[in-house]
Amino acid sequence: MTKKIKPTLVLVLFVLLSRTVVSVEFVYNGFNEVEPNNLSVNGVAQISKNGVLQLTDETSRVVGHVFYKNPIRFKNDQFGNNVSSFSTAFAFGIVPEYAKLGGHGFAFTISTSNEMKGARPSQYLGLLNNSDVGNFSNHLFAVEFDTVQDFELGDISDNHVGIDINNLESNASVNASYFSEGSSTKQNLFLQCGKTIQAWIDYDSSRNLLNVTLSMSSRKPSYSILSYHVDLSPILEEFMYVGFSASTGLLASSHYIFGWSFKMNGMAQSLDLDSLPSLPKPKKDQTTLIVATSLSAVMFLAFGLILALYVIWKFKNIDVIEPWELEIGPHRFSYKELKKATRGFRDEELLGFGGFGRVYKGLLPKTNNVVAVKRINHEAKQGLQEFVSEIATIGRLRHRNLVQLIGWCRRSGDLLLVYDFMPNGSLDKYIYDEPRVVLTWEQRFKIIKGVASGLLYLHEEWEQTVIHRDIKAGNVLLDSEMNGRLGDFGLAKLYERGANPSTTRVVGTLGYLAPELTKTGKPTTSSDVFAFGALLLEVACGRRPIEAKALPEELIIVDWVWDKWSEGAILEVVDPRLNGEYDEMEALMVLKLGLMCSNNTSSKRPSMRLVVRYLEGEVVLPETLSAPDEYDGKKSGASDMELEDFVPSYPSSSYLEKVSTWSSAYDGEGDIDIEANSARPTDSGREDNR
Template identity: 50%
Template structure:
């Protein structure tokens, strides 16, 4: 017979305290057994010689083996760690042996099945290919018919995620330490633009599967510009990055990094591996055509993370590529999701994962390379053209002529639809189709889409139909004689410039003589609207100071931190655009000119905006980094004073902003020149610093002006600002002293003597 007994009703007098938990009791009136042991696997084992023995089978899938020779005892079949669990107590001599065998077979079936399920649970899995895999996919992620996990396709600004649907528990109770874990995966990519990848992929462990607010491009589909770096992200990632992003303190465009809540890596190193036999480092290219394997091993006790990389099918190198102490206890929630994230930017790349293995508290099982799917074949354009020509030739007569005529007609239409020149292939970012831009801007006819007129062309707002990304499309005017020259300059320079304070050029299009440039959309427009439009809410001082420092940082990048020197030549408030957080970004590089470090600029044509031109630029027509510094000084005064460089409606004394500020500095009333709309909500020391720095940058002598690296150090407080020279002359005075070039000076800095004079050079009026 079988009796159901509550665990709380057992008498402790018959139980040895060393073998059963203190809260476990057995009623000695129910059965004559004196010793039981509750093992960790949930089986209460009988220890008394008077009853049959319950012992663990040597078979790992079995829980019990029964010695059925004894006849007068009770069996406690199962126990758990919960106090309300029920036990079944069976009296052996009141039940035929066949019934006992049936009971134990059923017990083995149910309990053994639970054991087998645990061994293949979510914390230990292997995917040798992903055909039929149960993963949560979003964005561009998909599983191909060949069993490849494809995270991104050949489309711009895409992101894709693939995660295990069930979260994993990484915390060791009572939630103090993190379990050790190990994973390995094989990945590869296919590029549409040879030699240029974008942007990479990452193995990720995250507290949530919701990445809807994340952006693509350099953020790898993990964060956006506002989320990046926040501890509330609870994201750990191993990034395989193929784009150089200086804003993330990256050293190159081919590296592996350990990321904690941010794309500024805790540790990173160029992609490669250390050979076991020589110990030498061998470089690898993450955009290579061959597949590669990554191993990630975390020791929860030592909090050490090792990341290893090698080409397939090389065995795992003994020395890891990265090894760092990483405490994940402050990062991981309980539970967490594991998987992959990837993104593309302006350059098209398809990212694939061929196989994946993961194990908690152990080493991930090896992948079977023979079972892994193959990466897609790389189509040879040369081979395709040979076949395209040879097949028609092999055909007879009329069929050959018709096919050749069709090929010729298609090529002619493509040639005239969108022209492609050599310099575009070498320097340009990826092209947009005219059809996409036409749809994005509603045909360039909707007035609501018109943002304004920039240098040489109109600017329209658009939403790309494929990615729903907001962009600004600049359409160069037909009447512009310098349209093509400006277009080439912008493509060559901006296409490769990347800085958080520069407006990013995403791509371009050429069709039937039309020139179109596609930029990041800046929702708050240009800075001059906030300075001079009375209907707009005035900017507070903290925002203005942040904008000034941001523009200075961007200009320093153009002058010193990029591979070539870029002279902007048209720095002014209307060319500073504000993003959603009112951060300043320098734009409109239509007048930019490139020249190598250490050489003189090869340009003598005067271009720029009245009021921002340095005296030597007006005289010689040659632009340098110091002429940019001069324009920046005028821009700084413009932002601090809320006045245009040349105010035609002001009194004669206030006509030229620079002279007016200089005169007030001499009188000791420098702060009186600040924008009256600031009221009393400003930091006097910062305002005085900005005004003095503006005067110093606008010094008539180029040698007396600081370079942009010094300017940034002054603004950040790393260096004290030197005193202004008492011999600082106004430009009106200098112009009268230099009679030879007096006319040139009054053009750039109109005074009461020449308020009506203009210039025939390419100088636009200040906006």
Template identity: 50%
Template sequence: MFFNILALVSLLAVSAYGQGTSFVYNGFTLGKLSLDGMAWVTHDGLLRLTNDSRMEKGHAFHPDQVQFKNSPNGSVFSFSTTFVFAIRAQYPTLSGHGIVFVVAPRRGLPGSLPGQYLGIEFRDINDNHVGIDLNGLTSANSSPAGYYADGGEFKNLTLTSGKAMQVWVDYNGTEKRIDVTLAPINVQKPQTPLLSPTCDLASIINENMYVGFSSSTSSILDTDYVLGWSFMVNGTAQALALSRLPKLPQIGKKETSKVLTIGLPWVVLFIISMLISSAVYVMRRKRKFAEVLEDWERDYGPHRFNYKDLYIATKGFRNQELLGTGGFGQVYRGILPTSKIEIAVKRVSHESRQGMREFVAEILSIGRLRHRNIVSLFGYCRRKGELLLVYDYMPNGSLDKYLYKQPTVTLNWRQRFRVIKGVASGLLYLHEGWEQVVIHGDIKASNILLDADLNGRLGDFGLARLYDHGTDPQRTHAAGTLGYLAPEHVRTSKATRSTDVFAFGVFLLEVACGRRPIENRDVEGTILVDWVFSCWERGAILEARDPKLGAEFVEEEMELVLKLGLMCSHPEPLMRPTTRQVLHYLEGDIPTPELSSIGSRLTFDHHEGFDDLAMSPSSMDKAFQLSSVADSLLSGYMSHSLSC
């Protein structure tokens, strides 16, 4: 069970075991807590859970177990805790993963990962809220951050303001109720809790548990502090001595210039003359960095970047920072001036067939996707006739260059199989794990980007479609890349989860065979799916493997990927596995599939719908890409540029 105080989202909950106790920390001393990861106690008594390290985690636990009930089947005792915390964001427009108060079976949360598994919840209500998680990634109860003042008026609080705030968590073992209260440090505990759900914790909490705090970082950094902490079982936690709590570190250092004390009149005259002489320069600079900002866009403030920051990050969009040029704009590498985060900036056309308000809303919806196998969209900027999209930078570029364009640099089978499973995990998140169903619409090797550790991340959401769970996707128009399009997509113009699975099947064969889906339409036998099928049909499916791998591969895994590729690219949608089944096959949770049910129809039916689209390779690419620049603004920043 977690009680979450969040700057962005919450954490996975766990269950437990411990020893009854009560304690109070008015400031901390090194050695009194059990620490791991980034967690540290500063010399003046602050518990610092995170620092400026990326993709790290920090835990701090009371060293002794806490007894929560008398027997395994008994009721959970009443307990109470209060603590003072502060969250300081290093980049003001982006928030990190927040602080979590944890009741857990063991210290350190073994097996947990930084980033999304130690600070993120599914379906979070916003980026500034308080939530309660009970053994799951989705909060059982949550509310925007704030408190009820005297008289019942609700006052909002910004968790990443850097100011100290106090939290009270009280569980009533008799009434089976959890009260969570939040307030600024200089405000007494409000009478009305922020959250007050009814929940019997007997099935979640064991006899003995550990209590403590957890936090983590990803590519977005903040620093999380705990100033004091009090806890008690079967009673009210002792009030913290607020005057004795350690002070938060000062932001910046003030320096006094001796020049002002020596020649103040001359300094004033110099400043005035500089202001007058630079007025023209300032006006020109304002025009240079002018942006398009309408009133409705103020709702998207946290996701909007200043053009000036992006201009500085990319060194004026100079050619030396150009990663490549795609069909809809240029992609530049950059480093944000304040946070030093490495980014990729895509400059695309400002025009759109749909209204800009709706379009930006869709950008930010997809920008809220968070998964370790999906490229993160940080935000956007509008200026004059262009739109700039800001992505997480992927240092190793797109997968296709390792399959086709760098014959001296290739991925071994272990690396390829890890990329395949990572992309499958990301696709399952899109289809089932987010608040809406996301149909990617263009899965292929050039849209898979590799991070510093060669993990595969799914990018290029230019053809993505969103719809609610339990509803049917709407008919749009056939869009995608020839060779990856499912036959029914060409006929009906409907992009579905099954059409994504078809493209994923072609992608599996592409990675395993090191061949493009359609290499030359004028030569018989160059359609990849048909060629692999013919190898299977004559009992020699492993002959389809990439010859660059030599003998360095695992036969069982290679055979699984090739067979699964054929299953996923079956011409009949109902014969294809679901994304979840695909991942089960890859993880070995279910046996390797048998292909006897596919039948010889595959060789012929795979061409269904393609005959009407015959044209030159260059025109085919254009025909199956989006018909307008507007629909492509979310395209992955290196899917075109690094495949050149």
């Protein structure tokens, strides 16, 4: 008689069998013989002919992804709650575009997706973007090998290994290093050395311990360089994809994977580096190419003047790159590339113009990225190498509220800067005169806080103090989401180079210049705060700091707002185009803060850190305010220069007379160049994308 099996027993057996621990394992010694269906490759990643997996090339701002095609089961316990142990080993190499100047890095990644849609390059390593970074719903685990120090993300150096969980701000990180075989002495390791490096990543689920190990050989060292206690059970889901992600930024590096092994519930097989594909041969050094070209030209000269002239004519449009230019940080574009991007710098692509030159809209042919190309009016008296060195500094600044410098180009005396394109143009066209679109109070307050955050980064959060020098509505650009971003930082300093040191020269915009600038000529973080105060008032009031066509008592915005504050009618100055639809507490805070920042005594102005805390509601503004015009230049040892002729918040008769004289030439948008005892508006028009 056949014995029947109860259905409940069958169900239990099925569940138990389905939860049986399965040890997934694969080993790739090169990728030539990999079945196409076994790997998912996207972005710029590709498998080269010699079997090397190339994640990125020398193209700026691109991403590359490679994942094991099928999802791997990471939770095999009875209830599917606990992550199993796993181990991986891989051999990689990073070759920067220029020696010691590369970016960004790559990461071993465990993700819910093998496509990473919406991921951004640069500091996001092709893993996340600025809107989802840090979200717990990401369910993302990564070990990054980063070659750029991003201060916004708290990177410890430009050569580090970090453990990232749902974020690009590492939970734990260490400078890249390794232990030699049989040694307990740690040695420094330069990730961009262009040599093959082997990495091991091991997770022990029983101890919730993650270890990262590096070596320059085939054998795994006894010591790890980074150990981190973490329970990955809440992070990893039951089925996940494993692979690699890389990106480039302003500068580019080629990221290579030569071999890869992976194993669940066991130790991954170490790779024999000698049996793996070799690193691709580097391209010829551009400096060598230039030297060779020059020698060829000399040889041609020996054959006769006519042949030499022909060679000069033939190659007159080739970009000549001097050796020092190879050390500059941001990506160097060719003139031909930018000329093509802007369709020959046609007037149809012109976005605006100003004291520093014209700005064109461009479409980069390689990446199809829309950019803004600023063509600088370069004066011979300015040191070219110093100018470009300053560009290198600007190119390293990274903040969500700064307009990002993508790259640059030099052709003879012509200098071009390439920026992120800001589709909504500059802030001034939304608050002055009769704008096509009236910004809501919510949008204005968001822009104000964004600009304050960017300015705080320049003043205190970067490795050096950067003074903007020309904060105004025309230099605040709006991205596709109407976020405020500061542009043109640092350029005023460049423009000032070459000035006669015996004269006092101040380059800025009338209405934003701090009074002490006309005495010392030296900009400070406090003079930036003064200009930011003017910006606060003009955004709240919807008018320029100096309105030449206004009534005498309303001519200068600081004095007008202060008068209304003294009368207890401060909210009467709020932009009437808002039709009363605004948050009164926020508007009051912005106006009071604008008056505090506009104080003529620099020591009475708050720092940008305090400004940000006020705007975020962390600190309450004082109930009483000091009058902004308490500054007395004569008592402070001012020079013979009449400060009241230049101080925007001092409505003297001489000042009113000058404004009247300039009213036909100055509409509040131009720059003021103050030299010796004269002041005149410079030829600077509006730029919709700086």
